[in-house]
Amino acid sequence: MTEEKRPLLITTGEPAGIGMDVALGLAAEGKLQDFARPIWVTADAKAMQTRAEELIAAGVLKSTPSWHTINTDINADNFDVNLVAQISQQSIEADRAFILLNIPCAAPVVCGQINIANSAMVAQQLDIAHKLAINNTVAAIVTGPLQKSALIDAGIKLLDGTMFSGHTEFFMQQSGCEKVVMMLANQAMKVALVTTHLPLKDIPAAITADNVRQTVQIVIDDMREKFGLAQPRILVCGLNPHAGEGGHLGMEEIEIINPVLNEFINMGVNISEAMPADTLFTTRHLANCDAVIAMYHDQGLPVLKSHGFGDTVNLTLGLPYIRTSVDHGTALDLAGNGGASATSLYQALNMANEMADKSLTH
Template sequence: MNTDAALTIAITTGEPAGVGPELTAVALAHEVRKRWPEARFVVLGDRDLLQQCGLASAGDGIEIEHHALAVPVEIGKLNAANGCYVLNLLDVAIDGTLDGRFDAIVTAPLQKSTINDAGVPFTGHTEYLAERTNTPRVVMMLAGSSEKPLRVALATTHLPLKDVSAALSIDGLVETLQIIDHDLRAHFGLARPRILVTGLNPHAGENGYLGREEIDVITPALERARALGIDAPGPYPADTLFQLRYLKDTDCVLAMFHDQGLPVLKYATFGEGINVTLGLPIIRTSVDHGTALDLAGTGRADAGSMIAAIDAAVTMARHKRGV
């Protein structure tokens, strides 16, 4: 990669009937260009659709890389005929980042059902990125903006609650902590990240009376991680951990399952938060919300999360390049 070249960020515009294309246009037209005048942004999507959303075709560090829709879009209405179009945007961004053409990817929201209805089995962005980059383990981390820097990573992601306990293992938790520790150092510039770890059960198991996962799995994993030089205290009861006195000197919280950590983070940061996939060989950030079909085309969708996701992608790419 040419370290003298301008940072180049690919933006996939996601579900064409949703808010992704317009939020991309709003974000680039205003705040992002002021914050990162030295960066170059390549927006992947249908040129006519993006121009209708207010994005100029080129200039001022912004380029539209045209990929034609399969069928015309009716804003707010899903159409499975465009499912493969959405997936193609993601493939182009992944390949371009692996090849060094892009320094990072920012993904606007997509609709999983549309891709599945198009005949392509699809679980989500995170799982697809892991598969396409041959990454055996990735970690989902949601984060607030620079003004609300709370970060929450997940030991498990989209699982039924009844399956969470069986999905936790000592080796898996250690590997997850290693990924978080490495990426917070490499992409966020943190010299020695502090990662607070929740228990799984109420009151972190109450010394085994409310479950033994803390004793049999989580505590041994934390002991092994600390022996590797990772600052990972815990396990803490999740219902009391999210207080300023614990979080003020903390860089990340590792929660055991999706709805243990994310409701707190989204309550504190929704509309300004981002999703970051840790552990990949490439940088990927995203918004913290879905396609918002009911808001598409109304002008009422808030671009705050898209702006924050682009900010994070540029910042992480700068750390990776050492600039």
């Protein structure tokens, strides 16, 4: 069956962080074979080899996992998909753990030390990942962590010329989507966000009827399509303490959020009005819901991560392809020393694989 399925593509992200460590960790344990698909990995080939040696020296890896490096100068224009697919197949037959798509760094990589000279290489990984996913060469993108500040400091911008703020926004703009939704999921809960990487002071202005409406619609559609839940039960957080306390602690619930939620309620969708976020995230409510919609990043994600950091998957809803991600950042303190857990990468691969299996093109 392996030969019929498209690859999962892992981007290792920031080379000074733990992206390569966790990919190597899974490869060394043979866990990349669990998905019965070719695994393609973007990284700098030299840095990958060095990181494997560092992890061996740290006593974490017993030996270097086996991979096949493709030295094509990978950029969007000259990447020979057929050649890579052919080598990919040969590598599986030769029991290689993964195909390494070599994207060279401009400067030497030092564990834990960000060098913005390498930020273009990080951005190039995302660019090639998008190209391979949008033309259906890979079944899904599974992203390792990048250091947002490094890309920003290097002057890397999103397609619309605004500051780079994350994978979610990058893939949204590259795909020409007006709106996508960041959702993080673990055994305890699924939390989707109306706003993503915004300073706190900019959030109220971003809570518009359109934004709330589009978020809810994308969550409903993807809960159906990606999670097979025909009638998802959704609870929605208010923006203000106690969901505005009847208008005494803020008017967004009354003026913006609830009117939109009532449109969906009137259509028969199983969704709440805005609820106080402090008590929404309690066992009684979570036991009866499939997804929570939070208004902003640090309203929803700390609760979710406190229930399963390391076992959580970040996914982007509303994209024309499957994209999942680890739940953690670059963990510069752990790069090369073996302290990084690879469980979130495994969960992200597993979710991407399951979603790809359910999709028409596999």
